[in-house]
Amino acid sequence: MSSVNIKNVRKNYGNLEVVHGINLEIEDGAFVVLLGPSGCGKSTLLRMIAGLESVTAGDIEIAGRRVNDVHPKDRNIAMVFQNYALYAHMKVRDNMSFSLQLAKRPQSEIDEKVGWAAKILNLEPYLDRYPRELSGGQRQRVAMGRAIVRNPAVFLFDEPLSNLDAKLRVQMRTEIKELHERLKTTTVYVTHDQIEAMTMADKIVILRDGHIEQEGTPLDVYDRPANLFVAEFIGSPSMNLLKGDVTAHGVQLGDGTVLPLPAAHRARQGQKVVYGIRPEHLMLGAGAKARVNVVEPTGPEMHIYAELGGQEICVVTQQRVAPARGSAIEVTPQLDRVHLFDAESGKSLA
Numbered sequence: 001m002s003s004v005n006i007k008n009v010r011k012n013y014g015n016l017e018v019v020h021g022i023n024l025e026i027e028d029g030a031f032v033v034l035l036g037p038s039g040c041g042k043s044t045l046l047r048m049i050a051g052l053e054s055v056t057a058g059d060i061e062i063a064g065r066r067v068n069d070v071h072p073k074d075r076n077i078a079m080v081f082q083n084y085a086l087y088a089h090m091k092v093r094d095n096m097s098f099s100l101q102l103a104k105r106p107q108s109e110i111d112e113k114v115g116w117a118a119k120i121l122n123l124e125p126y127l128d129r130y131p132r133e134l135s136g137g138q139r140q141r142v143a144m145g146r147a148i149v150r151n152p153a154v155f156l157f158d159e160p161l162s163n164l165d166a167k168l169r170v171q172m173r174t175e176i177k178e179l180h181e182r183l184k185t186t187t188v189y190v191t192h193d194q195i196e197a198m199t200m201a202d203k204i205v206i207l208r209d210g211h212i213e214q215e216g217t218p219l220d221v222y223d224r225p226a227n228l229f230v231a232e233f234i235g236s237p238s239m240n241l242l243k244g245d246v247t248a249h250g251v252q253l254g255d256g257t258v259l260p261l262p263a264a265h266r267a268r269q270g271q272k273v274v275y276g277i278r279p280e281h282l283m284l285g286a287g288a289k290a291r292v293n294v295v296e297p298t299g300p301e302m303h304i305y306a307e308l309g310g311q312e313i314c315v316v317t318q319q320r321v322a323p324a325r326g327s328a329i330e331v332t333p334q335l336d337r338v339h340l341f342d343a344e345s346g347k348s349l350a
Helices: 042-050 092-102 107-120 136-148 166-183 194-200 218-223 228-233
Strands: 004-013 016-026 031-035 057-062 077-080 154-158 186-191 203-208 211-216 240-246 272-277 282-297 302-308 311-317 328-333 339-342
Touching: 004 042, 016 042, 016 057, 016 211, 031 042, 031 194, 042 057, 042 077, 042 154, 042 186, 077 136, 092 107, 092 136, 107 136, 136 166, 166 194, 186 194, 194 218, 203 218, 203 228, 211 218, 211 228, 228 240, 228 272, 228 339, 240 311, 282 311, 302 328, 311 328
Parallel strands: 031 186, 031 203, 077 154, 154 186
Antiparallel strands: 004 016, 004 057, 203 211, 240 272, 272 339, 282 302, 282 328, 302 311
């Protein structure tokens, strides 16, 4: 079993604490994404798992073994970095086999493992090239191949796609997910890109300021955000968040516009709340009046940015409509998709 258990882990730099008592269980074979904005502690946590950063307090266990004081090379992990970290003077074959050569493995075993990894990653035609002769995506595959040949208990990825263009990122996301499906190796993946997290993860762990805000499957955190931070961070375009007061008739916005309440909620009359509704769950039709600011055609969808109750909203529709700037539209929220949050604490009132 190659599970990873993080127990009340803290990290201090002098008097500054950047990771605050994190508890996290990563099951054997899982693909877990640590997601959050820059400075939230996700890379620091990954580096503590790898042994590249010391643990100030708490325990990290890999496959049931406490590894706080175990050297990185003895943790049976493999890490893929953002900058590939390839040896420029070595050919692809030698880059991939370097760790096995250091371990003085038999040449027959090295050739077998490199050939196996090259076949999985479609690198067979490039084994005798230098890194400078490869594209960014091919270099990233070499870095992954170097990790694969070690047959580690855990893969650690630190924002590996950040240096690639948009099209290549999409391709590499698919390749990394397919690789995980094939190998079933426990994987911890760090990114600030919520699209990467949603498309690749079995479980997403959302961090902010060294704390875990929410963890769950991609659809769990998308459909049931625990608080305002998660609601706004997950989704593109982000969730519409409208401030208002709960009345007997619904949530009243600043200009008197009233939005209907979902049947299941814990809001009390008079409470200040934030009314959340994702852009794709706002329907065009009879409802609250909004004034159009901008229309963005994306091809499959139209993104309509408008003002509702003095607050900006976005409507995503597949209808081929393009209302003029300044014109009025009417929108109706899907009631079973409405989220309510307490305005003071930011916590969900579902």
